Amino acid sequence: MARYHIETYGCTSNRGESREIERRLRDAGHHRVEGVEEADVAILNTCTVVEKTERNMLRRAQELTDEIADLYVTGCMALAQGEEFREADVDAEVLHWDEVPEAVTNGECPTPTPDAEPILDGVVGILPIARGCMSNCSYCITKQATGRVESPPVEENVEKARALVHAGATEIRITGQDTGVYGWDTGERKLPELLERICTEIEGDFRVRVGMANPGGIHGIREELAEVFAAHDELYNFLHAPVQSGSDDVLEEMRRQHRVEQYVEIVETFDDHLEEWTLSTDFIVGFPTEDDEDHEMSMALLRETRPEKVNVTRFSKRPGTDAADMKGLGGTLKKERSKEMSAAKREIVGEAYESMVGDERDVLVTEYGTGDSVKCYDSAYRQVIVQNADEYGLEPGDFATVEVTGHQTMYAFGEPL
Template sequence: MARYHIETYGCTSNRGESRAIESALRDAGHYRVDGPEEADVAIMNTCTVVEKTERNMLRRAKELAAETADLIITGCMALAQGNDFREEGIDAQILHWDDVPAAVTNGECPTPGPGVEPVLDGVVGILPIARGCMSNCSYCITKFATGRVDSPSVDENVEKARALVHAGAKELRITGQDTGVYGWDNGDRKLPELLDRICTEIDGEFRVRVGMANPGGVHGIRDELAAVFARHDKLYNFIHAPVQSGSDEVLEHMRRQHRVDKFREIVETFDRELDYWTLSTDFIVGYPTETDADHERSMELLREVRPEKVNVTRFSKRPGTDAADLKGLGGTLKKERSKEMSEAKMDIVAAAYDEMVGTERDVLVVEEGTGDSVKCRDEAYRQIIVQNATEHGLEPGDFARVTVTAHQTVYAFAEPVEAQPEPREPTAA
């Protein structure tokens, strides 16, 4: 598990975001250390109010970059003025705060706490559908904590989902170490059936997001799964399938249960079935056996499939894993490869959000944002911010139609579409 150090600057909103980051990291088995020198990764949650504050943020970021192996910068200044850090030559990942936990995980499966009980957080219902996974990745330590997959029945999970919706959930997040292998322990692949039944058997207006599913599990159900997505508007058109490398040799060394051609086939299937969807994937940069040619294959795959959401993680050793016994690559080389991939990623993601500008989207308001704003998700689970929410009468749980007006690389801004007045009947002369 990763050792992390986190520093938070600014308002209560930033402190709340840092608490959410830490909660997710603790749930995934990572632990906090006292200083950046002891940490595998440092997280800096920034503030931007006046010029003096900005100078202090840049100074501290430089210090942290020199003191720790990996630095992640999030918060207001990171999102509003991310280029300032790059122009200062600060080697860091610039991320939205809710992308930070995934970037820390080193490609490991998410690891929720004991049990698979659902949780309602505001209007978001979190439904773990199973525990454990079917993989044996050489770099992953979470398998020691979770074991093989253990899947409750479809009936049981549908009833849990129904209870969450009846309790007020407007967004159901289907989670697990690997949702794509749900049901494998019982001799069948049940994820498409579960999603279909949640969408058809539960009354109410809500949306469903499917959590991480490794390509090895998704590939065998890709046609059926994509057809379920195409059939149901309640499902966000979003999949998170972490490829981890564009090199088959590296995937073999990682003991991943897929190869690049299978990942491509998954993408092609969803491209065929869905006009507008989001591909989220992960890359591990600097695995000990990764050559320059392997890294270039990853870059080529990134440019080819152009995922709208990408988590880039520099490899770090986890005690007790097989990969920990391998001779690692130098930190400078890993940083260089990470920087190249992160820059390409930002260009790809920015282009995807730029294409949204001027379009209308149906969104669900998921949570409150900074100041008088709300965070929304459109049908492809892309994040859209609506400002002056009180003026527009929007709050978490509302559905709305909006026009996208601008973007900030990893999220968009929008204004609600004004309802047109009903035509009036002509009056007699």
């Protein structure tokens, strides 16, 4: 598991977000260390009150990148002025706080606790549908903690989803170590059935986001799954399928249960069924056997499939895994490859949000942002920020139609109509 170092600046809200980040990291088996020199990753939760504070945040971020391979920047400055870090050549992932725990994984799966139950966080309902996975990745220590997949009955998960909606959830986030293999332990592939029943049997206005599903698990149900997405407006047209590499040789060394062709076939299937959707994926950069050609294959796959959300992780060894015994690549090489991929990612994401400018979009407000703003998501789970929310009377749980007026690479700005 990852050893993380976290620093928090600013108000009580930031400190509360850091506590939640740490809770999720602890639940996933990661642990905190005080010194950055002992950590695998660092997390910087930023403040942006005055110009001097901004300069301090940029300076501290640069110091951390000099000390550690992987830095994740979140908090107010990250959300309001994320471009400042890139313009200062800070080599870091700029993320919303809620995305940090997922990113700090070295490509490992999320790890629900054995007693994981639905949680209502504002208007967002978190629904763990299963625990465990069917994979045996050579770099992942999570399997040692969770074992094989254990799937509660579909009816039980539908009832949990119904309870979340009745409690006030307008967005349900379906989670699991690998949602695509839900039901495999019973001899059936039940994810499409679960989604179908949530959308047809639960009354109310709500949206559903499906969490991480490995390509090996969903390839065999891709047609059925895409048809369910196309049939129900309740489902965000969003799929998180971590490919990890564009090289079949590297995937084999990783012991991933898919190959590049299968991943591409999943993308093509969703392209055929959905007019607009968002692909999310993960890449591990600098796996011990990855050579220059393998890296170029990953870059080519990124540009071919054009995912709009990409977690780029530099490989780091986890004790007790087979990959820990492999001779690793140098930190400088991993850093260079990570920067190249992150730059390509920003270009792809920026083009996607640029294409939205001038469109009218139906969105769901999910939470408050910085200042007098709210964060919303459209049908493809693209983030739209509405400023001056009080003026429009918008608050979490509301549905609205907005005109997209601009963007800032990783999100758009909208004005309600």
